[in-house]
Amino acid sequence: MYLSPAARRLLGVAPEADVTKQHIHAVLCSGNNGFSASPDSDDSLTEPGPEGRPIFGAIMSHHLQDGRIGGFSYQLHPGAQKSDFQPGPMQQQPNGQTDVAGANKAPGRSAHAGILQQIEISQVFSALAEPVIVYDPAGTPVMANPAAIHMMGFDPTGMPWRNFIQKKVLLYPNNRAVPFDQLPCSRALAGEKVRDEKFIRTDAQGRERTYEFNAVPLRHQGRITGAVTVVRDETERSRLMDQLETERTALQAIIHSAPEAIIVVDEECRIVMTNPAAKEFYQQTPTDRIPGAMGPGYNDSSPPYDPVDLPLARSVFQGEMIVDHELAVDLPEGKCRHVLVNTAPIRNPRGNITGAVGVFHDITQRKQERLELEKARTELEKRVAERTAELTRTVETLREEIEHRKKIEARLQDSQEKLRHFSHRMLHTLEADRQKIARELHDSLGASLAAIKFSLEEKLSQMPPDPPDHIMSLESIVSYLMTTIKETKRISANLRPTILDDLGLLATIxxxxxxxxxxxxxxxxxxxxxxxxxxxxxxxxxVIYRILQEAMNNAATHANPENIRLVLEKNGGRIKLAVSDDGKGFDPDARLRASVPISGYGIQGMQERASVCGGDFEIHSRPEKGTRVTVSLPRPPDQTC
Incomplete structure (x- = not known):
């Protein structure tokens, strides 16, 4: 069984050790591809998939020698069975490649083993996901696997070196063309090993892609017989790495520009990152100590914290997410700052906690302002209470004063009511006296004067035609009696016109x-x-007649008018009397102060008569602008009228 050096390193197999099925079983049984490889099974590598189909991109994990778990993807193609080959010799072809002879050539046992190994290597070469190209000493590609042909867009096998180089244009990451002698294959043919170097090349679709090249020389008996290059397409990985770097840079910028202190810790709660705000807040660069335990951390209402109870430690060791947890932190020089802490655990894709991040918001000033506000509120409440007590006393005093004024107003109203009744009685008595005097003047004095006049006239009628001079004095006496009788009638009419009682108000007017x-x-x-x-x-x-009489007599006496206009009308539920003249006018306030109260004459007399009946009295006058007297009386009149 053949393993490449890289596979040996992955599986932990020494370069000189034989490969056993146990090594392969250890890999196949640790993945998630559904394989059921067994060390006792001879066909564990001959059934990669259902019905012998290849498997591409399967994901496996493997416990490495240093204890870590490594992950990788692989492709598995069906291998050749022993029954698929007949023993035959390997023949060297003119181009230096080996060939497998048919069954009729009856090779030996060692040749049969070599054939199987060559076939397995060929199949492994074709199954590699990374593009692989093998060059001869002149730089001509002699082998290219399907991945390399797909990458190039053509099959470079056997293509002359110059033609191949013209098609294979490589650029440095800065888009500068790679010189001929610096190409990975050229450097490998010169005896140099190329490890993980990145170059840019345009693919068959015209897209610019990033590739990672590895190239090593092939040696035989100390001399270079060719070179092999392995290419890995790093385009997507580079894009993701660039994106990750951009996001990391943006995240660092955000963290470093954040006004709040931000601290990141690892899975053992060691500080791995801080921003300037954290350094400024703690007045030092936080190192390995747990944030919040830099100086005794404590809450206002509890004893000092155990370090494992601090927010970041709880997020790391217990996976808690802490929101708005208030802490008091003692800083150098004895300063104490109050902070509001928010922490959250950091988890990897498998959900394992790999650290935590904490955001520390300094609320010292806000807390001081809150304390000052509470103090001010307490003081304000105290002042409000004092002011409320004072206002209560004031209100009570005002209430007593209001009650006192109400009593005074009640007495005043009672006095006003008594005054109205007294005024009414006085006016009624006055009118009765006037009526009595007018009747006496008309019936008694008027009658006596009339009798004297008739007696004198009778004596004068009995005298001779030419009476003596002393008889003429009687005629003068009769004339004086006539004048006296008329004056007596006028005075009687002014005191109480009998026509008012006989014919009514309109005829009297x-x-x-x-x-x-x-x-x-x-x-x-x-x-x-x-x-x-x-x-x-x-x-x-x-009442109407007396006000009319007073207003017209005042106008004739004081205003010297040419015209007087009298209006008497019904206005809603009231009777309105208006007397206006075009005289010289006067100052009502001055005249009112000079009037005699309740005398029957003057402005105040008219006002008193209207008030006794519950009416309204108004007078408007200006010098040289005339005068207007208006009275409005209710219907029916007030009971005191």
Whole structure:
């Protein structure tokens, strides 16, 4: 059984030792390809797959001599059976290759063994996944396996060296062409061994690919008889490695630029990576100590930690993922910093923990701010409590004051109500006195004066046609009596016009306006009556008349107007009286201060009469702009009216 040097190294077989089925069994039985190889089976290598089909890309693992587990892929082709060959000699062909003769040549036993070995090597050569090319001393390819032909895009076997070199263009990784004498096969033919060197070549499809070359010279009796090159397509691996390097560089950039301290540990919790933020935070370069145990680590409400209880150690040894775990870390110079720790285990593809990563966020300032905020909140709560107590006392005082004011307001309202009743009684008494005086003047004094007038007129009628001079004095006396009687009637009408009781308010207003124009012939009075007599309540009639009388007399006495306009109308549920003139106007505030309260005259008298009945009184006047008096009385009137 033949093994290449690389296979011997993989299986741990010494170069001079014979290969046994136990070595192959150790490999085949440790994989996951479903083989059932047995050391006692003679055909363990003759049935690689169902019905003798080849197996490609099978994955195996193997315990290496240093204790590690190695993984590799392999291809397995069906080997030749002993019955497939008839013994025959190996003949040397003119081109130096060996040939296997037929069954009729009856070789010896050693020739038969050599034939089998040549066939097995040929089959192994063809089954190799990596491209392999064998060169003669002149550099002409004499053998190329299928993988090499696929890689080249043509079969180079027997191709002249110069033609082959023109087709086989290799570039360095920097895209510079490889000189002839530096080609792997040239260097191998010169006696140099080429190990794992990368070159770039364009394949048959025009794609640029990366290959790893190995080349060794072939020697016979100390002289070089050729060379062999083994090529491995590293394009995908290089791309993945470049991608991995790019991602690693990006990850390192992220870690190094992160504002939080980041520490990575291995499976024994030894620190393998830190970023600048971690070094700045710990004020030193963390080495082998467990992060969080750099100085006593402790929680605010618990005793110091056992190192194995620290977050990173728990992630490494127990596989825990720690989120927002608060620690207090003592730093050099006695400084204590509070950190918020987040850790997670790092696992390989098989799920085994190979380390852990921890992110340490310094919350010292935030914690101090929180403590200060709590202190400020406590102080604020204290001040709020004090202020609340003060406000409570103030509210209580205000409540007492409000109660006191309510009592005062109640007494004031009672006083105002009593005042209204008193005003009403006074006005009612005043009107009754006026009515009585007017009646006395009209019925008693007026009647007596009339009797005296009639008696004097009778005496004068009995006198001769030419009476003496002393008789003329009686005529003057009669004239004075007539004037006195008229004045008595006017005074009686002003005190209480009998027409108000006999004909009503509207007739009284018409009579008053006619009498007003008689006494003030230079003033024109305009009446606008828009209400019926039955719509005016009896208690309101004397109030409306007295306000009208006062407003027009004040205008005639003080304003010297040319026109007075009187409006009496129904306005919703109220009766509205408006008296306006175009006189010289006045200052209402000054006149109000000069008025005599509840006298029947003046602005305050009109306001008192309206207020007694629950009405509203307004007066608008400006110098040289006239005056307007407005009264609005409710229907029905207030009970005190």
């Amino acid at each position: 018409t009579w008053f306006c006619r009498e007003f124009e008689y006494f003030y012939p230079h003033i024109r009075v305009e009446q606008q009556i828009r209400i019926q007599e039955e719509n005016i309540d009896e208690p309101l009639k004397i």
